[in-house]
Amino acid sequence: MSINIQEIRSQFPVLTREVNGKPLVYLDNGATSQKPKFVLDVLDEYYEKYNANVHRGIHTLSQEATDKMEEARRKVQQFINAKNDYEVIFTRGTTEGINLISNVLREVLTAEDEIIITEIEHHSNIVPWQILCQRTGAKLKYIPLTKEGVLDIDQLDNLLTDKTKLVCVNQVSNALGVVNPIETIIEKAHQKGAWVLIDAAQSAPHTKVDVQAMDCDFLVFSGHKMYGPTGIGVLYGKEDILNSLPPFHGGGEMIKDVSMEVSTYACLPFKFEAGTPDIAGIIGLGAAVDFINSIGIETIHNYEKELVDYTIQRLSEFEEVEIYAKDAEHSGAVSFNLKLDGVHSSDVGMILDKKGIAVRTGHHCAQPIMQHFNIPGTVRASFAVYNTKEEVDIFIEGLKTAIRMLG
Incomplete structure (x- = not known):
């Protein structure tokens, strides 16, 4: 083409x-990409023509907004080749997606567990794991850089153990633009039974992201780096893993039933999407996917x-x-x-x-x-x-x- x-x-x-x-x-x-007129017009259209809160509303504007938002979810699903649309969780961006996982893992990790990150990460893929390890007693290890500025991937075999629960790495370095060998990392981590989180903030705008082909367990990225609005992002997670984890935020939308004694939670994706979402941002992200697909x-x-x-x-x-x-x-x-x-x-x-x-x-x-x-x-x-x-x-x-x- x-x-x-x-x-x-x-x-x-x-x-x-x-x-x-x-x-x-x-x-x-x-840092952030500029926005095409097509995306800007879609944002204006939402606020000018069908601004309403989504889900459960029986009036026409609410139904239209809900349809557009869920259509955007399906666009993202196809963009990253997720198996199901409900494996796509909307967040405020890459940082919140990583923090969501690090917070819910607080309920899962113990002092016997280990997490592996790398020396080439953005702070957003370092600090949340440091906080998690401080709170749980888990051990944090990292793949170092070589003198050339690439990951010393030969160290991974020594770092991985039966105690490794999670490996976190960016697909492309934000600071250097270096492409990391995530296929090798995912394969080796899975051999030890560890989950893998991929930070795709710097790859999703530039190259094909296929979560099923790479077989990652989690993947996060931001809309504003791929021609979409600021304040919107995506967390992908495998269905069985997301279902096994507790919610991040509590509030409206993420519940099934609430009494004064106990609450039960909604199914995916709403279990992780408490409160009114960034409806315009989600629809704008869908438009950004359309723009990328048009080229x-x-x-x-x-x-x-x-x-x-x-x-x-x-x-x-x-x-x-x-x-x-x-x-x-x-x-x-x-x-x-x-x-x-x-x-x-x-x-x-x-x-x-x-x-x-x-x-x-x-x-x-x-x-x-x-x-x-x-x-x-x-x-x-x-x-x-x-x-x-x-x-x-x-x-x-x-x-x-x-x-x-x-x-």
Whole structure:
């Protein structure tokens, strides 16, 4: 499937604006992507035409809103190839999905159990597990990084034991853009009877996610990184596992019956969706899935791979640039620094901003990675389907200016 980049770009109103008198070059998609007019119109349509609370309402607007919301659930189910639509739980984002699982596992874990994470994780896939282990006495272990900045996967066999209950890893690193060997991790973890949670926040916008093919037990991602609204995300879990776990929040919608003495809980997915959901956000997420499907996730993957490879090629022209995990497989992002004394990543980011170029600088909520490389942070350029090689060239020219000014 071919890609019409100009037609795609025309769907994103923000791309027509200027920043500091320069055309916007938005390379901060790892933090959040821009939204196409199609998604924005769907959000407006909900509030303008059928705004109502969902489920149990007998009036027309409530039924329409419920139908649209549950239609979005089915779109997400198909997008990640879940077996059942009720295995799709709506959350506020990746972070809440991870915290949901870490909180309900409090009732399951003991001091004899172990959890394995990795040194390449976002803080959201580190801190909840630290808190859980502090509360339960369970032991937290991690797969370290090699000096090249990829997971030392050879260490996994030593880390996995019969006490391992859960392994948590991101499919793609938010800080480095590195693709992790999740297939190997899932297979080895399952051999020990452990569950696996995959953080797909940085992979779902860029590559095909198939939860049945990868056989993960949980998977989480956010809508706002894949052209959808902020404040909405997804937790996928296998039906039998979700049914075995207690609820996260208590309140309306997640109950079957309530008395003053005891309550019983609703079936999936509502058991984990207490209270009024982000109805507009869920419908908007469904629209974002439609947008991605209209182009094709494989087409997006192949196009963005060209952009990332081209960016690494152009950055490699500079002896002043150090690219982290340069030889690893990348998806969606490239992270680098200038090898100049006293230069911080934020210095580069501020100069680029004056040229209308938006990148992310700092530790990217992944401080253990920065500690591994003994640096305070990096410059990260991250991509979406609306970016172009011409924008990469503008970014490179801006970087040349930064090198001249800071060198």
